[in-house]
Amino acid sequence: MKELLGIGFEPAGHWFLEDNRIAFKLDRFYKDSNVLYAFVVDGEVRYIGKTTTTLSRRFYGYRNPHGRQPTNIKNNANILACLQAGEEVAIYVLPDNGLMHYGSFHLNLASGLEDSIIKTLDPPWNGKPPKEVAQEQEEADLQAPDFPAPTDTFTVKLGSTYFEQGFFNVPKEASDLFGDHKDTLEIYVKDSPEAVLGYISRKAQSTGAPRIYGRVELATLxxxxxxxxxTVTVEVLSKEAIRFT
Incomplete structure (x- = not known):
């Protein structure tokens, strides 16, 4: 682990159990792309990965794998086994600040370092597939995710304020489906695998029911x-994720 810290990896979040399924909490870097990330269990580096999409989208694939996503399926099982055994699975990230160049060309840290780090540290969850197989797996893992069956639904009418400012009120009867004040929430729109990371306010409505803020990104979607x-149906996928259908 000290090797990763020495080159700039930083703590970003952790995995946890939710209804006996894995879930993740990212405190930082959730919108970053073209980064390296590591899964660390009790100080041991178990997996090194890179993503060309945002971290939140990449990790959603681990949380909800399907049959054409071998890496997602494998890491879902590995993370679940650790959490069920009471082990902590921490997430570390090497952010790319875009300052490294060769002449006028930007050097992608994730692409440049991944193979060397895996060869040196030999993380047990990475395995050693042939390079062309690894590439096929990565491409499959980045396909649009299969959304889980919703636990409940409700409807929202997109009035001008919601539509233009990117927030909406949750009806009181659906209040218990959501987390606490200031908790973050992944917001998906239709079949797009890219989530907007919003947050919950339980002080905006007099009833204490949530108001969900997604700001400009959600308004754009x-x-x-x-x-x-x-009037749109909202599927509640978990206390940390919803989907507008």
């Missing part, structure tokens, strides 16, 4: 997918 005053 609303305006691209729906029309003003549409």
């Amino acid at each position: 609303f305006q691209g997918a729906y029309s003003l005053k549409d």
Whole structure:
């Protein structure tokens, strides 16, 4: 682990159990892409990966794998086994600040370091597939995720304030489906695998029911997918994820 800290890896979050399924909490870097990340169990580096998409999208694939995603399936099982055994699975990230160049060309740290780190540290969850197989697995793992069956649903009418400012109120009867004040929430729109990371306010409504803020990013998705005053069904995937259908 000291080798990773020495080159700039930073703590970013952790995995945890939710209804006997794995879930993740990212305190930092959730919107970053083209980064290296590590899964660390009790100080031991178990897995090194890179992502060309955002970390939140990449980790959603680990949380909800399907049959065409071998790396996602394997790491889901590995993380689940550790958590069920009472072990902590921490997430570390090597951010790319974009400052490294060769002439006028940007050097991608994730692509440049991944193979060397894996060869040196030999993390047990990485294995040693042939390079072409590893590439095929990575491409499969980045396909649009299969969303889990919702635990519940409710509807939201996209009035002008919601539509233009990127927030919405949850009805009181659905309040218990959500987490606490200031908790973060992944917001998916239709079949896009890219989530907006919003947050919950339980002080905006007098009833204490959540108001979900996704800001400009969510407003942009609303305006691209729906029309003003549409009534949309919201699927509750977990206390940390919802999907507008």
